Amino acid sequence: MDIESILNYTIFNNTIKDYIEFILLFLCFSLIIFIISKVLLKTLSKVQNKEKLGIETILFIIRRLTPIFYIFAFLLSFETLKLNDYKTILHSIEKGILSISIIYIFILLIDVIHMEIVIRSRLVEDEKKTLNIIFISIKIAIILLGSIFVIKNFIPTFEINSLLTSVGVSGIIIGLALQKILQDIFNYIALVLDKPYVEGEYILFDQYQGTVKKIGIRSTRIESLSGEEMSVPNSVITSAIIKNYSRLKTRRLQILIHVPFDTDKDKLKGIPSILKSAVESVEQTVFAYARFSNISDYSFDYTLAYYINEIDYNRYMELLEKVNIAIVEKLREFGVFVTYPIEVVKLDNINKK
Numbered sequence: 098m099d100i101e102s103i104l105n106y107t108i109f110n111n112t113i114k115d116y117i118e119f120i121l122l123f124l125c126f127s128l129i130i131f132i133i134s135k136v137l138l139k140t141l142s143k144v145q146n147k148e149k150l151g152i153e154t155i156l157f158i159i160r161r162l163t164p165i166f167y168i169f170a171f172l173l174s175f176e177t178l179k180l181n182d183y184k185t186i187l188h189s190i191e192k193g194i195l196s197i198s199i200i201y202i203f204i205l206l207i208d209v210i211h212m213e214i215v216i217r218s219r220l221v222e223d224e225k226k227t228l229n230i231i232f233i234s235i236k237i238a239i240i241l242l243g244s245i246f247v248i249k250n251f252i253p254t255f256e257i258n259s260l261l262t263s264v265g266v267s268g269i270i271i272g273l274a275l276q277k278i279l280q281d282i283f284n285y286i287a288l289v290l291d292k293p294y295v296e297g298e299y300i301l302f303d304q305y306q307g308t309v310k311k312i313g314i315r316s317t318r319i320e321s322l323s324g325e326e327m328s329v330p331n332s333v334i335t336s337a338i339i340k341n342y343s344r345l346k347t348r349r350l351q352i353l354i355h356v357p358f359d360t361d362k363d364k365l366k367g368i369p370s371i372l373k374s375a376v377e378s379v380e381q382t383v384f385a386y387a388r389f390s391n392i393s394d395y396s397f398d399y400t401l402a403y404y405i406n407e408i409d410y411n412r413y414m415e416l417l418e419k420v421n422i423a424i425v426e427k428l429r430e431f432g433v434f435v436t437y438p439i440e441v442v443k444l445d446n447i448n449k450k
Contacts, residue, residue: 110179119177126170134163153216154209161205165198193247200243204236214289228314231282281315284331288312298343299410302334347383347406348413354424355396357436364433365389368399371431375423376403381416396436 104114137159144152172191180187211232215225289312294300299308300319307321317334319327356368372387383404391398403420407413428435 119174123171123174130166196247203239207236281331284335285314287335293339294341298341301340302337345408347404349404351402354399355436356433371427372401375427378423379419381406
């Protein structure tokens with residue numbers, strides 16, 4: 098037999114040449130996937146601050162998803178073969194493989210969330226064990242549920258409706274029993290991934306405020322200004338508006354300064370520049386504006402706006418005090434005194450009868 102005859106030899110409605118083309122196509126796809134994954138892994142591995150930028154998570158996803166791309170490359174290459182006589186069987190196999198791939202992707206998603214929580218939070222050993230049990234349970238539930246659909250693909254007569262009904266009823270009962278616990282766990286996951294605050298930051302929500310000492314699976318522990326420790330359920334915090342003062346890059350202040358009515362015109366014109374120099378005499382401040390903004394019942398009013406570039410609250414209060422002292426001193430040097438409301442009662446003919 099010559100080479101031409103061998104290549105044209107038919108097996109299952111396909112020639113040897115068809116099978117070779119299928120193998121070569123699959124190898125080409127595999128080579129492309131291999132090169133792309135290796136280049137990405139090598140490039141990202143060289144990036145500094147991997148944890149901060151989330152590179153470790155991306156590397157983990159690439160490594161875990163690569164086998165799925167090989168499977169899709171195989172199925173895509175397999176479509177080039179003419180196997181109409183086995184179409185039903187092959188279609189069931191393809192659906193089964195796709196179902197397994199989907200289950201694998203869901204498991205990967207759970208692992209990514211688990212890894213992100215471990216990386217971004219500071220859990221003690223007992224909390225890590227609890228979290229591992231929770232995520233393992235979720236993965237087992239996904240595998241069991243996915244296995245039902247995989248079996249259904251290979252065994253069409255398999256009765257799935259009654260089984261799904263039983264699983265659904267059981268899930269509802271378990272869900273109701275664990276509703277509060279699961280809500281706190283999902284709120285914890287949301288806090289870890291979204292990061293509205295981290296340990297050590299000063300926050301305010303509802304009527305509570307203080308420094309975050311620990312973010313737990315069920316609750317967040319906050320130390321108040323007066324020293325006591327509060328344990329607040331995560332579900333309460335995630336439903337509230339949170340103000341994170343530790344992430345302030347700058348603080349804007351706007352104050353009213355009242356000067357007497359008998360201040361002469363030249364001094365009224367010079368007050369804005371005096372206020373500006375007072376603000377700029379203190380470090381870490383940025384002057385915004387000073388304007389003669391209002392004539393009230395008892396004074397001329399100037400609005401002063403400026404910024405203090407300080408995150409630490411105690412240091413911010415120290416700088417604020419320096420600005421206020423500088424304002425008073427420079428106004429007095431200029432011959433202007435800050436006034437306050439007084440009421441003058443004039444009595445005429447008090448001694449007349």
